[in-house]
Amino acid sequence: MGAKTALVTGSNRGIGFEIARQLGKQGVTVIMTAREQEKGIKAVEELKREGLDVHFQELDITSDSSIKHLYSEINKNFHKLDILVNNAGVFIDKNFTVLEVDRDTVSKTMETNTYGPLFLTQALISLLKSSDDARVINVSSGLGSGNSIGESHPAYSLSKAALNIVTIQLADALRDKGINVNAMCPGWVKTDMGGAGAMRSVQDGADTAVWLSLAELNTTGKFFRDRKVIDW
Numbered sequence: 001m002g003a004k005t006a007l008v009t010g011s012n013r014g015i016g017f018e019i020a021r022q023l024g025k026q027g028v029t030v031i032m033t034a035r036e037q038e039k040g041i042k043a044v045e046e047l048k049r050e051g052l053d054v055h056f057q058e059l060d061i062t063s064d065s066s067i068k069h070l071y072s073e074i075n076k077n078f079h080k081l082d083i084l085v086n087n088a089g090v091f092i093d094k095n096f097t098v099l100e101v102d103r104d105t106v107s108k109t110m111e112t113n114t115y116g117p118l119f120l121t122q123a124l125i126s127l128l129k130s131s132d133d134a135r136v137i138n139v140s141s142g143l144g145s146g147n148s149i150g151e152s153h154p155a156y157s158l159s160k161a162a163l164n165i166v167t168i169q170l171a172d173a174l175r176d177k178g179i180n181v182n183a184m185c186p187g188w189v190k191t192d193m194g195g196a197g198a199m200r201s202v203q204d205g206a207d208t209a210v211w212l213s214l215a216e217l218n219t220t221g222k223f224f225r226d227r228k229v230i231d232w
């Protein structure tokens with residue numbers, strides 16, 4: 001087992017899968033999660049073939065019972081958590097403006113992109129406290145940053161702006177408990193979500209989250225892109 005243990009949500013594909021791979025390559029034991037067991041096991045098997053110490057746990061971040069079950073499995077099998085990467089997310093209002101978006105779309109987006117990271121982090125605090133250098137990394141987006149918000153994709157922007165606020169609040173609450181909490185934007189990345197026209201590879205998209213997970217830094221409550229602090 002690696003010295004550090006990380007949990008990466010939504011790591012069956014896209015940026016989360018690459019974050020799990022890069023952390024694994026650095027010797028971290030990685031708990032990979034997916035909401036569908038079959039997809040998660042397939043992803044874990046792929047990284048095991050690369051020689052990485054990866055494990056599968058099922059997780060739907062919108063479900064309290066799923067979060068509770070995950071907590072007890074990690075507590076039983078790993079006893080602590082050093083790194084939590086809240087990566088799982090949805091982008092279901094690509095074609096809506098703020099004048100058209102419906103309540104169901106806003107609710108589903110908030111449940112996944114904002115409430116999921118908030119309640120998962122809450123549930124795992126006691127395990128993070130058992131680490132001597134715990135980090136929480138929230139995968140946010142420039143589309144949730146004050147400078148870039150416009151009329152388009154209102155639910156997604158709202159959810160990521162709110163995730164940024166959750167990041168600041170958690171960082172404040174956990175500052176004296178030795179748990180650093182930061183947000184990062186991966187840039188526009190070629191994944192199912194980003195689409196084929198995106199500018200960045202998953203390797204580049206994952207880089208800052210991995211750096212925030214492992215680099216020697218004592219920063220909390222900040223928003224990063226390309227390893228640099230950016231404005232909220």
Ligand SMILES: NC(=O)c1ccc[n+]([C@@H]2O[C@H](COP(=O)([O-])OP(=O)(O)OC[C@H]3O[C@@H](n4cnc5c(N)ncnc54)[C@H](OP(=O)(O)O)[C@@H]3O)[C@@H](O)[C@H]2O)c1
Binds near residue numbers: 013061089090188
């Ligand atoms: N791609 C970009 O250009 C870009 C830019 C800025 C920020 N981001 C952020 O980066 C993160 C990863 O994005 P991506 O591009 O890798 O997206 P992706 O390819 O669509 O992957 C999203 C992942 O989240 C999982 N997920 C969705 N809802 C979930 C739930 N309720 N519970 C657990 N897992 C759930 C998905 O699982 P399933 O396979 O089951 O659907 C999948 O594993 C997201 O937070 C996204 O907002 C992406």
